[in-house]
Amino acid sequence: MSVLVDISHRLGDFAIDARFESGGRLMALFGPSGSGKTTLINMIAGLIRPGKGRIEVDGRVLVDSGAGIFVPKHKRRIGMVFQDARLFPHMSVAGNLRYGRWFTPPGERYADMDTVVDLLGIGSLLDRGPAKLSGGEKQRVAIGRALLASPKLLLMDEPLASLDEARKAEILPYIERLRDEMKIPIVYVSHSVAEVSRLASDVVMMAQGKVVAGGPTEAVMQRLDLLPAEERSEGGAVLDARVLRHDDSFGMSVLASAAGEIRVPRLAMKAGAPVRIRIRARDVMIATQQPTGLSALNILPGTIVAIGRGEGPTVDIAIDCNGATVLARITEQSRQMLKLQLGGHVFAVVKTVSFDRANTGAGLPSDIHG
Amino acid sequence: MTWLLDLSPDEWNAVWLSIKVATVAMLFSLPPGILIALLLARGQFWGKTLLNGVVHLPLILPPVVTGYLLLLTFGRRGPAGAFLAEHLGIVFSFRWTGAALACGIMGFPLMVRAIRLSIEAVDRRMEAAAGTLGASSLWVFVTITLPLILPGLIAGAILAFAKAMGEFGATITFVSNIPNETQTLPSAIYTFTQVPGGDEGALRLTLISIMISMAALVASEVLARRVGRRMGIE
Numbered sequence: 001m002s003v004l005v006d007i008s009h010r011l012g013d014f015a016i017d018a019r020f021e022s023g024g025r026l027m028a029l030f031g032p033s034g035s036g037k038t039t040l041i042n043m044i045a046g047l048i049r050p051g052k053g054r055i056e057v058d059g060r061v062l063v064d065s066g067a068g069i070f071v072p073k074h075k076r077r078i079g080m081v082f083q084d085a086r087l088f089p090h091m092s093v094a095g096n097l098r099y100g101r102w103f104t105p106p107g108e109r110y111a112d113m114d115t116v117v118d119l120l121g122i123g124s125l126l127d128r129g130p131a132k133l134s135g136g137e138k139q140r141v142a143i144g145r146a147l148l149a150s151p152k153l154l155l156m157d158e159p160l161a162s163l164d165e166a167r168k169a170e171i172l173p174y175i176e177r178l179r180d181e182m183k184i185p186i187v188y189v190s191h192s193v194a195e196v197s198r199l200a201s202d203v204v205m206m207a208q209g210k211v212v213a214g215g216p217t218e219a220v221m222q223r224l225d226l227l228p229a230e231e232r233s234e235g236g237a238v239l240d241a242r243v244l245r246h247d248d249s250f251g252m253s254v255l256a257s258a259a260g261e262i263r264v265p266r267l268a269m270k271a272g273a274p275v276r277i278r279i280r281a282r283d284v285m286i287a288t289q290q291p292t293g294l295s296a297l298n299i300l301p302g303t304i305v306a307i308g309r310g311e312g313p314t315v316d317i318a319i320d321c322n323g324a325t326v327l328a329r330i331t332e333q334s335r336q337m338l339k340l341q342l343g344g345h346v347f348a349v350v351k352t353v354s355f356d357r358a359n360t361g362a363g364l365p366s367d368i369h370g
Numbered sequence: 371m372t373w374l375l376d377l378s379p380d381e382w383n384a385v386w387l388s389i390k391v392a393t394v395a396m397l398f399s400l401p402p403g404i405l406i407a408l409l410l411a412r413g414q415f416w417g418k419t420l421l422n423g424v425v426h427l428p429l430i431l432p433p434v435v436t437g438y439l440l441l442l443t444f445g446r447r448g449p450a451g452a453f454l455a456e457h458l459g460i461v462f463s464f465r466w467t468g469a470a471l472a473c474g475i476m477g478f479p480l481m482v483r484a485i486r487l488s489i490e491a492v493d494r495r496m497e498a499a500a501g502t503l504g505a506s507s508l509w510v511f512v513t514i515t516l517p518l519i520l521p522g523l524i525a526g527a528i529l530a531f532a533k534a535m536g537e538f539g540a541t542i543t544f545v546s547n548i549p550n551e552t553q554t555l556p557s558a559i560y561t562f563t564q565v566p567g568g569d570e571g572a573l574r575l576t577l578i579s580i581m582i583s584m585a586a587l588v589a590s591e592v593l594a595r596r597v598g599r600r601m602g603i604e
Contacts, residue, residue, distance in 0.1 A: 045502050073501040074509075086499040090517040099513075103504030149503045 003027065003153065003187060007043060007053030007063070016040065016209040024202030025364065026179045026186040028195075028217070031206035032228030037189045040206075041155050044187065045080045046073030057153050074103070079151030083158040085138040087130035093141050094126040100149025111150045111182075119181060120144045120174055136167035140174060147182065154178075156188045160195060168195075169357050175199060176362040193234035197221055197278040198361040222325055224281060224316050225308060232311060236280035237327045240363050243273045252352060259321035259348075263297045264355040274363030281316055283354035284328035287347040288338050298350040300326060304342055307335070319348050326350075381571065383550050384558035385578055391466060391554055392534035395474035396527050399481055403526060407485035428540075429479040437543025440472055444544075468545035469552045473537045477530035484529055488522020489515070521594045528590035532583050555579050 006019040016036040029037045042048040044055055046062070049070060055063040057078065062071045079100070087096050097117070101109060117123050120140045130138060139159055146154060159175075160168045172195070179186060179199065190196050196203055196217070203220040205213040207228075213220050217238050224235040241257035246266060253267045255275055267275065291299060302321035310316045315335050317328045326348045340346065377385070409415075410422055428436050444451040444462040454460040462468035492515055500510045516523075538556040545552040547561060559575045562568035 047498050047502070072506075073498075074504050074506050076502075077504070078502065080499070080502040082495070082499060084495070086493075086495055088496060088500070088514060090520075099500070099505075100503035103509070145503065 002056070002058060003044070003185070004054070004056040005040065005044065007040075007050040007055065009039065009043070009048075009051040009053070011039070014209060018206065018209070018211050020204045020211050020214050022187075022202050022204065022214075024185070024200075024216075026188055026200050027202045027204065028200035029187060029189045029206065030196045030200075030203050030220075031191065031212075032230070033191055034208075035206040035228075036209040037191075037206050038157055041080075041157050041187060041189050044153075045078055045155055046071065046076050047080075077104075077108075077149070077152045079146030079149055079154045081139070081142050081146050081154070081156040081159050083161050085130075085135075085142040087133075087138055087141060087145070089130055091130075092126065093122065093128050093130065093133070096130065096141060096145050097126075097148050100145060104150050109150045111148045113148065116144045116147050119177055134167070135163050136170045139163065139167075139171055143174070143178065147178075147184070151184065154184050154186045156186060158189055158191070160192070161190075165358075172198065172361060180362065180365055191228060191231065193221070193227060193231045193236075194278070194358045197236075197238045197359070198276055201364055218325070221278075222318065222327060224310070224327060224329075233282055234280060235327070236278050236283070236359075237325055239277050239279065239324055239326075241275045241277060242363065243267060243269050243271050243275055245271055258324035259300045259302070259326060261298075262300075262350070263352045264360055265352065267360060269362070274365055276361050276363040277355065278359040279326055279350055280354065280359065281327040281329035283350060284326060285349040286317065286319070286328050286330055286334075286338065286340065287349055288340075288344070290347060291349060294349065296349045296351045298348075298352065300348045300350070302326065302346060302348055304340060304344045304346060307340070307342060319346060321348060377574065378571075380549050380553075381558065381575060384553050384555050384575065385582075387466060387469075387550075387553065388535055388555040388579075389582065391470045391473055392531045394467075394470040395477060395534040396481075396531045398470070399474045399478050399530055400523070400527060403478065403481040403485055403530075404523070407482050407489055407526075410482070411486045411489040425482050426479045428476050433476065433537070433539025434543050436475065437472060437540035440468075440475065440540065440544040444468065444471065462545070464545050464548060464552060466545075466551055469541050469554060470534075472540040472544045473534035474530070476537045476540050477533035480533055481526040481530040484526030485519065485522050488519040488525075491522075492518050520597050524590050524593050524597070528586055531586055535579065535583055535586075 002021065002023045004021045009016045016039055018036065018040055029040060031037050039048060043050045050063060050065065052065045053063065061069055062076055063069060097113065120143060122140050122144055125133060125137055125141065133141065160171060176199065188199060200217045202215065203217050204211055205220055205226055212226055213223055221238045224232065227235045239257045239259065241255040241262060244254045244256040244261065246253050251266045252263050255262045255264060264277065269275065300321045302319040304317055305320045306318035308316045310329055313331045314329050315332050317330065317340065319326045319328060328348055406425060410418065442448050446452065446455065446463050451462060462471050497510050497514055500514045505513060536556060541554060542557055547553050547557040555575055559572050562572035
């Protein structure tokens with residue numbers, strides 16, 4: 001699957017000029033609110049007509065302003081999950097789910113009701129009306145409704161943004177399953193570092209209508225300087241690992257990553273399962289010698305490969321730990337005290353308790369580098 | 371009670387005729403009513419204000435004027451009347467069909483207003499969502515828009531029906547007051563008041579008129595509530 005977008009569009013004073021191409025399984029369109037992500041995704045869906053440009057999905061030209069091509073939204077076979085679910089109030093959950101199937105040519109219906117209902121855990125909701133669902137349930141039904149139209153591409157526009165933390169944690173595993181079990185490419189719009197780090201195989205980062213970075217998640221999410229201001233404290237290294245073993249006597253799991261073994265609170269996954277972790281830069285300490293008499297369990301040796309000025313008194317330091325990059329955010333004072341320089345050998349120190357549900361999730365099965 | 375139902379054949383005819391005329395007027399104005407309401411709610415075209423004005427004319431003109439205009443247009447020698455009679459065999463003048471036409475026109479602005487308001491209240495994002503699921507504009511209208519405006523449709527239809535039940539001026543001007551053909555309830559009541567000793571008959575028909583209108587109103591309330599409950603948006 002490939003998505004190609006190359007458009008320029010004006011909305012009053014705001015201009016969007018974006019070009020990107022993605023072949024990943026879940027591509028995140030990431031950036032602060034007002035950066036044009038939602039406009040872009042609406043253009044892919046056919047809800048907004050771009051002023052100028054070209055959009056292709058899987059080699060099929062959906063928009064080509066030069067040739068006067070604009071495929072209407074109902075002929076694109078592109079599913080969309082909106083931030084506000086948009087379930088039809090006059091139909092039951094089952095009616096909502098069946099809606100798109102109706103308009104799909106019989107030969108192209110790959111999504112099966114039972115599979116989707118099971119995948120999203122919405123079997124007990126089928127007879128209810130949308131008004132009687134919680135926010136999380138609504139969003140799961142909306143995902144199921146889009147899937148059952150058997151789309152060639154699934155767009156998700158900030159599907160978790162209007163939910164509280166508990167509901168987000170409830171839905172994230174379903175999106176991971178969707179990414180790993182259904183063979184459908186996803187474009188996922190979000191302004192949240194946590195969601196993007198956890199879910200995406202590729203990231204296109206946007207700011208003020210322009211693409212500022214693009215590529216594999218681990219690489220793009222290292223660019224802490226590009227993160228939206230309100231998300232900067234969430235930024236950190238994204239590592240793909242797998243479960244090595246569980247240490248039930250202490251309620252922990254040991255992960256194998258390129259950077260070495262990492263101990264995290266007990267995960268509900270089998271040994272060998274892929275895991276995606278995000279190590280927030282502010283959670284990482286730096287030691288110049290192998291620390292002793294320290295409670296932190298994860299001590300990763302590495303070499304400083306980049307030092308970048310952070311906000312206020314901070315500096316962001318990138319440490320190459322055996323091929324995997326770990327980011328640490330420390331004060332400029334600490335940096336000078338420890339005389340940290342490029343090429344210096346250091347130890348990145350991470351507490352086990354700094355890992356929580358928001359920064360550990362299921363990894364992408366085929367993308368393991370460990 | 372027996373006194374109330376002790377009607378002469380002519381009076382019964384007036385009751386049935388009124389119901390028939392009002393029902394036909396309501397049913398036939400629904401499709402154009404929805405169309406015009408859609409145009410006014412969503413269309414952007416030159417002359418929209420003019421169309422809006424024309425639709426509302428029957429509401430502000432004296433009914434006699436509307437009736438007379440109908441007579442000029444749809445009468446036997448009127449341009450539209452002659453054409454319809456010749457090519458389609460539809461005759462309006464001095465027929466119950468003419469009464470239905472007059473009642474439909476008089477109730478039209480009320481119906482369009484109610485439907486237009488409900489169309490404007492429709493969340494268009496729902497329609498966009500239906501589009502991404504593969505529904506063409508026509509299917510979106512049938513499966514999403516129409517069901518969502520159902521309460522407005524019911525309200526508009528009942529308003530038109532009630533208006534038709536009470537229409538007098540335009541009807542009597544256009545199709546006169548012929549027993550068994552164009553004499554609706556209001557015309558019959560009017561006739562009773564013009565003859566000595568007609569008070570009792572006038573009162574009887576008045577009570578029946580009130581009952582029918584009340585029944586229509588209650589029916590619309592029940593229907594609207596049922597639709598609202600189904601959508602969980604009471």
